[in-house]
Amino acid sequence: MEIRKITESITGVGVRDTQIDLFEGIYDVPEGMLYNSYVIKDNLTAVVDSVAENFGAEWLENISKVTDKVDYLIVQHVEPDHSANVKLLTDKFPDAKVVASAKAFDFIKQFYGADYSDRRVVVKEGDTLDLGTHKLRFVGAPMVHWPEVIMTYDTTDKAFFSADAFGKFGELEGDEWACEARRYYFGIVGKYGAQVQELLKKASALDIKMILPLHGPILTENLGYYLGLYNTWSSYGVESEGVAIAYTSVYGNTKRTVEKLARLLEAKGCPKVAVSDLARDDMAEAVEDAFRYGKIILATTTYNNDIFPFMREFIADLTERNFQKKTIGIIENGTWAPNAAKKIKAAFENSKDITFTQTTVTLKSALNEASEAQLERLADEILA
Numbered sequence: 001m002e003i004r005k006i007t008e009s010i011t012g013v014g015v016r017d018t019q020i021d022l023f024e025g026i027y028d029v030p031e032g033m034l035y036n037s038y039v040i041k042d043n044l045t046a047v048v049d050s051v052a053e054n055f056g057a058e059w060l061e062n063i064s065k066v067t068d069k070v071d072y073l074i075v076q077h078v079e080p081d082h083s084a085n086v087k088l089l090t091d092k093f094p095d096a097k098v099v100a101s102a103k104a105f106d107f108i109k110q111f112y113g114a115d116y117s118d119r120r121v122v123v124k125e126g127d128t129l130d131l132g133t134h135k136l137r138f139v140g141a142p143m144v145h146w147p148e149v150i151m152t153y154d155t156t157d158k159a160f161f162s163a164d165a166f167g168k169f170g171e172l173e174g175d176e177w178a179c180e181a182r183r184y185y186f187g188i189v190g191k192y193g194a195q196v197q198e199l200l201k202k203a204s205a206l207d208i209k210m211i212l213p214l215h216g217p218i219l220t221e222n223l224g225y226y227l228g229l230y231n232t233w234s235s236y237g238v239e240s241e242g243v244a245i246a247y248t249s250v251y252g253n254t255k256r257t258v259e260k261l262a263r264l265l266e267a268k269g270c271p272k273v274a275v276s277d278l279a280r281d282d283m284a285e286a287v288e289d290a291f292r293y294g295k296i297i298l299a300t301t302t303y304n305n306d307i308f309p310f311m312r313e314f315i316a317d318l319t320e321r322n323f324q325k326k327t328i329g330i331i332e333n334g335t336w337a338p339n340a341a342k343k344i345k346a347a348f349e350n351s352k353d354i355t356f357t358q359t360t361v362t363l364k365s366a367l368n369e370a371s372e373a374q375l376e377r378l379a380d381e382i383l384a
């Protein structure tokens, strides 16, 4: 990836990964990933974070176009997509000091066997690093997305280096940001809403002119939009009016019922119905939709006297991410002993502020007159 001058002193030296199949071994990234890294050039020069394993040579070449000396390597986050080439840089620049939290040094040792005892600068919340004109202040951000994370605020350029926060899959900018940023957020950080709220509180006390994340585009305009979305997401609020429907279907009857419900909802004025087939569509897309809207319908088959496997996985994806403050309606199907609704309700028993609709649609194999009436009632209730 070409280097990018961001301010007089800050240059992006990250890389683009177009070959990756699954990010973090789980997420589809059809548009690839950016691993951002930054050089802050001053009397003393700092590099902020490294890049993923396969891109060390390209990264060093990018750095060499900007500076021939490195005084500090700031490691904000030790997940290997950002730390895999720390040692490459410290070998090339033996005088460079490594700046990170105490826990980050533990993790660096675990991953790479290096402890940097003779060249480490341990920093925590509120500590500063003076590069000359640029004074950097560190912001603790545990669990956004790992416990060792520190973020960095450049008080001179008002630039906030936000580690994984405000990152996204792919690299599209502008209006497209929210789509892949939301899937990234709920997939990767969704569980840690409380910690993101803490971070937003700290960020609100800073005069931020630009956000420089480790993935995706640099954000320089309309920052209130991005901060507002992060506030909604991390407080498990409703981002968009509408209904998300997630379903599994074995022989097509549950699917036909879902399609009928979607038409009913739209006819009754629902502004958006987002339907996901959990067996075939991207699970992470279904997860982001479940968090995006305030109301969801789960439609599934009873299977081995439990919930059909893809739905079971989906519900676990939600509950382990602290899914809360939602209304859920259920469509269950079972030829001789439909039992999925009971199992679904039990699966959410430890989730906060979940309301189930009064109406549950029970199919015994296929829609009939009685279940059609239930479907109509469910549509009215979920829209009420």
Ligand code: FEO
Pocket (backbone or CB within 6 Å): 077, 079, 081, 082, 145, 146, 164, 214, 215
């Ligand atoms: Fe981009 Fe949590 O690593």
